[in-house]
Amino acid sequence: MNSKKHPKAFENESSIHTDFKENMTYSDYLSLDSILSSQQRLSNHHDEMLFIVIHQVSELWMKLIIHELKAATTAISNGELSSAFKMLARVSKIQSQIIQGWDVLATLTPSEYIEFRDSLGKASGFQSYQYRLIEFALGYKTKHSLEIYKQDEAIYEQLQEALLAPSIYDASIAALHKAGFSIDQDVLERDLTKPYETNESVKLAWKNVYENVDEHWELYELAEKLVDIEDWFQQWRFRHMKTVERIIGFKQGTGGSSGVSYLKRVIDHYFFPELWAIRTLL
Ligand code: HEM
Ligand SMILES: N[C@@H](CC(=O)c1ccccc1NC=O)C(=O)O
Numbered sequence: 001m002n003s004k005k006h007p008k009a010f011e012n013e014s015s016i017h018t019d020f021k022e023n024m025t026y027s028d029y030l031s032l033d034s035i036l037s038s039q040q041r042l043s044n045h046h047d048e049m050l051f052i053v054i055h056q057v058s059e060l061w062m063k064l065i066i067h068e069l070k071a072a073t074t075a076i077s078n079g080e081l082s083s084a085f086k087m088l089a090r091v092s093k094i095q096s097q098i099i100q101g102w103d104v105l106a107t108l109t110p111s112e113y114i115e116f117r118d119s120l121g122k123a124s125g126f127q128s129y130q131y132r133l134i135e136f137a138l139g140y141k142t143k144h145s146l147e148i149y150k151q152d153e154a155i156y157e158q159l160q161e162a163l164l165a166p167s168i169y170d171a172s173i174a175a176l177h178k179a180g181f182s183i184d185q186d187v188l189e190r191d192l193t194k195p196y197e198t199n200e201s202v203k204l205a206w207k208n209v210y211e212n213v214d215e216h217w218e219l220y221e222l223a224e225k226l227v228d229i230e231d232w233f234q235q236w237r238f239r240h241m242k243t244v245e246r247i248i249g250f251k252q253g254t255g256g257s258s259g260v261s262y263l264k265r266v267i268d269h270y271f272f273p274e275l276w277a278i279r280t281l282l
Contacts, residue, residue: 043116047108051116054105055125061098062130065091069137069168076171079178081218088225095232102239106246113247117254124255125240129155132162138229138271139167139196163193169272172222173202179219181205198273207278223275230271237267 021028038056041048068087075084125131132145141163149156166174170192177183184201206223209216241263253259270276 041116042119045112045116047112048116048119050105050108051113054101058098058101059128059130061094062128062134065094066130066133066137068094069134073137073166073168073171076168076175076222077166079175081175081222085221085225088229092225092228092232095229095236099232099236099239102243106243108247110247110249117248120254122254122256124253124257126253126255126257129159132159136162136165137167138233139169140269140271141167141193141195143193166192167196169196169226172226173205175222176202176205176209176219179216181208196271196273198270198277203274203277203281206274207281210278210282226272227275230275233271234267237263241267 027033039049039052041052068091072084072087072091075081075087127148129149132142135142135145136159143163146156146159146163149159170190173183173187177188181204182201183205184199187199187202190196209219209223213220241260244263245260248259250260253262
C-alpha cells in the first residue's frame, strides 16, 4: 500500500482521512464504492429507487448544513460576523436545492408509492437525526426527540451534545448584548436544553437594529440571514406536507403520527419569533 500521511490532513476531526494513496482515483476520494452501493431496494418496485435516492441526497445536504451552521455559530460567538454571513448564505442555497427535490418526488403517484410503502415498516422521517440536529442548531430543542435513539449511543451522544450547545440564535442574542442592547438575564442564561421562547427584550433589540440600520449594519445583515434560513425551512416543511398529502392523503404516518395533520401543525413553529414579530411593528 502506498499510503502516506497527507501534509494538509486536518487531524482534529474524526471523519478526516489522514492517509492518501499516491494513485488515488476520483472514486477513492469520494468513497463512491460505498455511496453507490447503498441503494438497497426492499421491494422490486421501480420507483423505490427514487424514494431512496431523494432521501439520501437530502441527508447529504443536511450534513453540509450542520457543518456550516456549527461553524457559523462559532464565528458569531467570536464576533466574526462577515465569515458567518458567507456560511449562512451557503446554508440558504442548500435549502433551496433540497426543496427542488420535492418536484422530483412529486412525480411519484399514490398508486406507485402504495406498492412499496408496506416494505418501509415503521421507518419514518421522524427518525432523521440530522433533521433534529438542524432544528437544535437553530434553537428548537425538543429533548423528547432523543428518546427514540436510546439504543444508538453514537447518535444519542451527538444529539445530547447539540442539545447542550448554544444555538445560532443564542449566539446572535449574545451578539446583540455585546453590542450594548439590554437583554434580560434569564434569556442570556437560559436553559439551553429547552426550546427557545419569545422574549420582549430581544424583540425590542431587533426592532432597534431595524430602525437604526446605519448604526447596526452587521446585526441587521445577521437578522436578515436568519430570516432567510427560517423562510426556507418553512418552505421545506410546506412542500413536505403538500407532497405527502398528494401521495398519501390523510393516511396515518408509518412513524405513528396522524400524518398530514401532524405536518400541518409543525408549520406553526417559529425558530426566531422576534424577527418575525417586529415586521408588524416597523
Ligand atoms: C413519499 C414521500 C414521503 C412521505 C409519504 C412522507 C411522510 C411523512 C409523514 C406522514 C411524516 C410524519 C411522521 C410519521 O408518522 O411518519 C413525516 C415526517 C418527516 N419526514 Fe417525511 N415523507 C416523505 C418524504 C420525505 C423526504 C424526502 C424527507 C427528506 C429527508 C422526509 C423527511 C421527514 C422528516 C424530517 C420528518 C419529521 C418532521 C417533524 O417531525 O417535524 N420525508 N413524513
Ligand atoms: N412516513 C412515511 C414513510 C416515509 O416517508 C419514510 C419511510 C422510510 C424512510 C423515510 C421516509 N420518509 C419520510 O418520512 C409514510 O407514512 O408513508
